[in-house]
Amino acid sequence: MEDISKLLGIRYPIIQGGMAWIADYRLAAAVSNGGGLGLIAAGNADAAFVREQIAKARELTDKPFGVNVMLMNPHADDIMRMLAEERPAVVATGAGNPGKYMQTLKDAGILVCPVVASVALAVRLARSGADAVIAEGTEAGGHIGELTTMALVPQVADAVDIPVVAAGGIADGRGVAAACMLGACGVQVGTAFLVAEECRIAQAYKDMILKAKDTDTVATGRSTGHPVRVLKNRMSKETLALERQGIDPEDFEKRMAGTLRMAAVDGDVANGSVMSGQIAGLVKRERPAAEIIRDMFREAQEIYESRRALFETGGRM
Numbered sequence: 001m002e003d004i005s006k007l008l009g010i011r012y013p014i015i016q017g018g019m020a021w022i023a024d025y026r027l028a029a030a031v032s033n034g035g036g037l038g039l040i041a042a043g044n045a046d047a048a049f050v051r052e053q054i055a056k057a058r059e060l061t062d063k064p065f066g067v068n069v070m071l072m073n074p075h076a077d078d079i080m081r082m083l084a085e086e087r088p089a090v091v092a093t094g095a096g097n098p099g100k101y102m103q104t105l106k107d108a109g110i111l112v113c114p115v116v117a118s119v120a121l122a123v124r125l126a127r128s129g130a131d132a133v134i135a136e137g138t139e140a141g142g143h144i145g146e147l148t149t150m151a152l153v154p155q156v157a158d159a160v161d162i163p164v165v166a167a168g169g170i171a172d173g174r175g176v177a178a179a180c181m182l183g184a185c186g187v188q189v190g191t192a193f194l195v196a197e198e199c200r201i202a203q204a205y206k207d208m209i210l211k212a213k214d215t216d217t218v219a220t221g222r223s224t225g226h227p228v229r230v231l232k233n234r235m236s237k238e239t240l241a242l243e244r245q246g247i248d249p250e251d252f253e254k255r256m257a258g259t260l261r262m263a264a265v266d267g268d269v270a271n272g273s274v275m276s277g278q279i280a281g282l283v284k285r286e287r288p289a290a291e292i293i294r295d296m297f298r299e300a301q302e303i304y305e306s307r308r309a310l311f312e313t314g315g316r317m
Contacts, residue, residue, distance in 0.1 A: 004132060004163045004186035008090060008111065009064045011035030012297050014176075015113070015134065015165060016289075017190025018068020018092055019142065019275070020044065021264040022201050025053045027289065029060035030198035034290030038065040039092055047078040054086050066090030066113075071098060084108040092134065095143060097121065099128045115167070115188075117145025117152070119159045126160040133160060134188050137168030141191050141229050141277040144168075144219060150182065157183030171279040173299025177307075180300075191277040192296075196289040202267030205274060208233075212280035221256070224249040228256075231274040235259060 005013045014036040016023065020043030028038030038061075040053045050067060057065055067088050069079055072095045080101045083091055087108050091098075094115040098105075105112050111131040116122040122133045135156040137149025145152075149168040157164045166179035167188035179187050193199060195206050208231055218236050219227045223243040230236050242252070256273065263272025 004165060007131065007163060008037050010037050012293055013165075013186030014293055014296070015039065015066075015092070015186065015188040016193050017140075017142075017167070017188055018042075018066075018094070019190055019194075020070065021261050022194065022199065023068065024200060025057035025060065027193065027196060027199045028065045029057045030196065030289040031193065031293070032057075032061045032063040032065045034288070034293045036289075036293050037090060039068045039090075040065065040088075042067060042069045042073060042075075042079055044070070044073050044075075046075045047082040050079055051082050051086060054088060064089035066092055066111075068092045068094065069098075070094050071096030076101075080104060083110065097124065098130075099125070102129045113165070116156065117147065119152075119155050122156045122164075123159050126162050130162060132163040132165060134165040134167050135184070136188070137166075138219075138227075138229075139169030139278040140167055141217070141280075142275040144227050144229050149179075153179065153182040153184050169277060169279050171277075171282045171296075173296050173301075173303055175279070176296055176300040177303045189296075191280050192283055192292055193289060194276070195283055195286045196292060197286060198289050201264045202269075204267040204269045205263055206286060208269050208274055209276055209280050209283055210285070212276065212283070214278070214281040216280065217276055217278050221252065223247075224252050226253070228273065228275065229277065231269075231276045231280065233272075233274060234270045235272060 012035040016031040016038050018039040018041040020041045023041035028040045031038035042050045084104050090111045092113045113132045114125050115134045115136050135153045137152050138144045153166045163185045165186045165188050166184035170187045171192040194209050218232050219229050220239045221227045259273035262268045263274045
């Protein structure tokens with residue numbers, strides 16, 4: 001299996017999560033300058049906005065970076081045509097199957113790395129020409145599937161012959177080391193970068209992440225088939241109550257529209273959707289993205305060295 005760092009042209013095998021309303025050109029450039037792969041999140045924006053973000057990122061970094069495209073975006077077709085012109089290093093996709101765009105992107109020399117939540121989708125996309133897949137467990141923040149990272153990653157790694165990147169529940173070197181042992185050759189990290197100094201979300205959002213405990217997230221939207229992991233607040237409590245009452249899925253989606261922007265941009269963390277992974281309890285301080293990356297892989301190396309004897313001596317440490 002090809003080394004993901006070599007494939008992507010980066011120093012550390014880490015991809016920054018493509019978080020809508022959060023992952024802008026400044027965060028993407030900072031992560032790429034720090035040795036990882038930064039992603040600009042297209043979210044629900046149009047092609048012109050994403051093109052502008054790409055141009056601004058190129059002013060801040062000469063390192064590879066990518067764009068994350070949510071396939072539910074009504075502008076997805078236009079965005080993909082624009083990306084074939086702009087040619088970022090990588091396009092990551094979520095919330096669907098990017099098969100119909102695959103050849104256009106690959107003809108433009110762009111690496112395609114879709115997010116998957118099941119073995120079946122990973123296999124289908126590998127056959128369609130994906131260069132790598134990001135296997136994301138339900139521990140992740142935002143839109144999630146059902147399988148845990150621990151269960152999903154090794155099954156995907158066994159099923160495909162392309163690089164597998166693990167996502168969901170990874171915020172430090174222990175998570176990196178565990179992902180590698182599960183068969184991944186890299187990690188995608190979102191929640192830890194929410195408190196990067198270069199991340200421009202509202203400080204109230206960051207503070208909520210920094211104060212979070214292990215049990216402070218909940219998945220809303222399971223009853224509608226579109227579960228989203230968020231930090232518990234007034235909005236999540238009211239939303240879950242409506243789900244228990246059997247709210248119509250269409251009405252539910254209308255209610256949720258704009259709530260992430262409300263939290264990330266406006267700083268209303270009581271009524272907005274504060275998307276976060278279950279790993280938030282490990283995120284304790286705000287610092288530069290490059291430092292987050294460097295410390296994560298230093299710790300992973302130390303863990304590997306300290307645990308190596310466990311395998312070399314037949315289980316005796």
